[in-house]
Amino acid sequence: MRSSLLPLALALFATATLTGCPSPESCPDPGASAGTGAAAWSVVRDENNLPGVVLSVWGPDPGQVFIAGGPLGNSGSDALAMHYRCGEWKDLSPGGSETFWWVSGKGAEDVWFVGEKGRIAHFDGTSMTDVASGVTATLWGAFAFSPTDAWAVGGTPDAAAGTPNDIVLHYDGSAWKQEQLPGAPLGVALFKVWGTSADDLFVVGERGTIWHRTKAGWVFEGGDPLLVKSRLFTVNGCASDDVYAVGGESVLHRDAKGWSKVNVSLGNQVNGVACGPPGSAALVGFGGLKQRLVDGQWKNEFDSEPYSDLHATWADGQGVFWAAGGDFLSAPKAGARRKGVVARFGPPL
Numbered sequence: 001m002r003s004s005l006l007p008l009a010l011a012l013f014a015t016a017t018l019t020g021c022p023s024p025e026s027c028p029d030p031g032a033s034a035g036t037g038a039a040a041w042s043v044v045r046d047e048n049n050l051p052g053v054v055l056s057v058w059g060p061d062p063g064q065v066f067i068a069g070g071p072l073g074n075s076g077s078d079a080l081a082m083h084y085r086c087g088e089w090k091d092l093s094p095g096g097s098e099t100f101w102w103v104s105g106k107g108a109e110d111v112w113f114v115g116e117k118g119r120i121a122h123f124d125g126t127s128m129t130d131v132a133s134g135v136t137a138t139l140w141g142a143f144a145f146s147p148t149d150a151w152a153v154g155g156t157p158d159a160a161a162g163t164p165n166d167i168v169l170h171y172d173g174s175a176w177k178q179e180q181l182p183g184a185p186l187g188v189a190l191f192k193v194w195g196t197s198a199d200d201l202f203v204v205g206e207r208g209t210i211w212h213r214t215k216a217g218w219v220f221e222g223g224d225p226l227l228v229k230s231r232l233f234t235v236n237g238c239a240s241d242d243v244y245a246v247g248g249e250s251v252l253h254r255d256a257k258g259w260s261k262v263n264v265s266l267g268n269q270v271n272g273v274a275c276g277p278p279g280s281a282a283l284v285g286f287g288g289l290k291q292r293l294v295d296g297q298w299k300n301e302f303d304s305e306p307y308s309d310l311h312a313t314w315a316d317g318q319g320v321f322w323a324a325g326g327d328f329l330s331a332p333k334a335g336a337r338r339k340g341v342v343a344r345f346g347p348p349l
Contacts, residue, residue, distance in 0.1 A: 046339070057312060079099055103142070114141070233271050272312040277317060289310065312324045322342065323344070
């Protein structure tokens, strides 16, 4: 009997050797593959298994996500950077006390984390490495098109004149360099960046600021008090003529004609937005605000967990939305660990 099983064992060993572990790109979304149960919001991780507040979530494909955050001034804790893949979470152990405010990349081996005091770190699929940014202000957002084309934005909110602001950084594959915006400095913090290419790039920030980088250069598209007066915290889209910008009580949409207000009744102030498959999007904000665009109507899902403040959301392109948040408003407290939360809308994991 043993001799008859030997060829089978050798065949299985050869198959395992040739195929190895599934690559990050081939790992399916566990929820989508399970196919059991209706899609709904659920808490994936919370203060019981998170080392700090979570401020951003992003993934290179439906089977995995990266999350970013940290202590936000609470001494005794390090920055937070974690990777979820095929049902398992891994702490990337970035070290340092500077909280990461955003994560973005072009693949599981090309991921950028940006945050406090101009901190930028890169994950190459194996380890985290800090990279010089050349600035000291907080970097609130980042977006990457390729290993030689990534962007980051930042500044100091509500700052006095002369404080570092209007910060736009570009990575060309060798170093991060500051890009000058046209005209006199606006003196505003820039919070997020998103685009379809380097020649179709959107940046949003304080006082309703909207910059659009085109082939001809930077164009200012914000500042209309009839359109928006509040800060714009996040920009995200599906295409150049399908872009959302949100912040406070403002939800804007850009189509081929330009920017306009979105007719949506918000239950609270909004912080994040993500554009999903055609005709879908998600908003998240304070007090557990979660609203999804379904068949042309905004569906309010306040009654689903989590109920804590949410800062950001990300769409996997297949109908699943992730959200990140926790305690990112309270004043720093020495030795205390901030509560964090990661949530997901989709079939059960």
